[in-house]
Amino acid sequence: MNRWLLVVLIFAVSVVGLSMGLTLPLVSLRLLEAGASPLQIGILSAMPAAGMILSAFMVAPLCRRFSGRHLYLMCFALCAASCSAIEWLPDSLGWLAAARLMLGVGMGVAVILGESWVNELCDENKRGQIVALYAACFTGCQLFGPTLIGVLGTQSLWPIAVVTGCNLLALLAVWLYLPADWSEAEHEQTKTFSLAGFIRVAPALCTGVLFFAFFDSVVLSLFPVYASSHGYAVGIAAFMVTIILLGDMTFQVPLGWLSDRCERSHLHLACGVMALLIGCALPWLIGHPNVLWPALVILGAVAGGVYTLALVRIGERFSGAELVTANASVGMLWGVGSLIGPLLSGSLMGLGPQGLPLALSLAAALFVVTAIGSKKTLRVARSA
CATH class of the missing domain: 1.20.1250.20 (MFS general substrate transporter like domains)
Known part of the structure; x- marks a missing residue:
């Protein structure tokens, strides 16, 4: 078992958990404060989930075209851009919905591939513990998101700065430590x-x-x-x-x-x-x-x-x-x-x-x- 690869994958899914746990309530609260209707808030809240559904249909063709390392780089670049877009997008619900959808796609592909790779890295006699640690880190960072909003406030630039910075750190970790041909061979199997x-x-x-x-x-x-x-x-x-x-x-x-x-x-x-x-x-x-x-x-x-x-x-x-x-x-x-x-x-x-x-x-x-x-x-x- 390659422990260093496992650390990178667990860090990556932790960043996905933070991205989900922070941006979901933050966007909803900002829309509420701006006077958006419950229907508008509901639609925007559903966009990441819709993106995750879409990502499920994209993974197989993407795996045939790109290595796992390249896919992870694209995922975290997309997540970083989508998170930062919450601050710099114009006041357009349409553009915001598109950014939320793209965040869901990036998170979805990262989670699907991460779960597969962590399972492939596990020894059978420790599979339960390692997969559980992976899931616990995701949940813990998801939980940290609302806490961060409570401390920093909904109108501060810092929540988005923190989550965007974490996505960029994940991007750097993938760039430095995932092998260039990571997981290419497995996806050629029938x-x-x-x-x-x-x-x-x-x-x-x-x-x-x-x-x-x-x-x-x-x-x-x-x-x-x-x-x-x-x-x-x-x-x-x-x-x-x-x-x-x-x-x-x-x-x-x-x-x-x-x-x-x-x-x-x-x-x-x-x-x-x-x-x-x-x-x-x-x-x-x-x-x-x-x-x-x-x-x-x-x-x-x-x-x-x-x-x-x-x-x-x-x-x-x-x-x-x-x-x-x-x-x-x-x-x-x-x-x-x-x-x-x-x-x-x-x-x-x-x-x-x-x-x-x-x-x-x-x-x-x-x-x-x-x-x-x-x-x-x-x-x-x-x-x-």
Whole structure:
């Protein structure tokens, strides 16, 4: 295992997490202060997710044309330009939407390739720990973004300066330390499934990714609204999101360590079942603060575990061109989950006070049912 390459890839995905975690709330808050309508804010907020969906269809042709190093250089150059454009673009929502879309494309390609390369670098007996560390760094830097806005303010030049500078540092690290022919050979291999075909090949892994993307977008955008509607102060409601994300970040490496020492499919299903149980219990938990806070930590941990273990199991099953295609499907599903999560949850919250727990429970149930079905199918196939 090349530890130095691994460090560069983890630093790169950390910068992607910071770019996402800082620019999403910053752009929304600036638009709100400028008097933009909720529809306009919603459309601009959806642009990075749309870009990530688009990136999933671009990865395969790009990999055939460019080396991994060149792709990473282009990704971080695009991300740096898109982030800085938030400051210097004219007051045009159209141009801003284009910049946000391009940021999503750059982040999407970087994440898809990064997940593939980290899995290829891992020794099998440490795959869970390393992929979990990768995911935890992404989440931690995503969490750092809103904190930076809170410290520096929405109108300061410094938040954008920091995130643009970090993207330029990632660009420099890639330029200096990734080999020129990095990952060229792997993408010349044949593959047995397409981008959409991966859903048929690994339905439980796909619904796991879809669930976490749904969960992540709903927690970031609507959980404070849900908590404040049940009597919590806005500041406390926002802090609950921080606690959920801290649970996610803190427990991924321990879960990864555990996955290297037990049956990964069992642990994956257990995380999904726990997320489903807490989702179903939220209507009761929200009225009992002493139990709610530890439950939120556990919810973040197990929901993050569903995603991390999906990545681990993808790396366990696939390699080369198939691994890149699988992770491209992950990127596509992430974008889809990020788009439908707030839409479905917002609609259900409009119908009743417990719409958000219902939405989270439905998403978790989809993963649990699919995971159980996949285990039964595999058991039948083995006995045949």
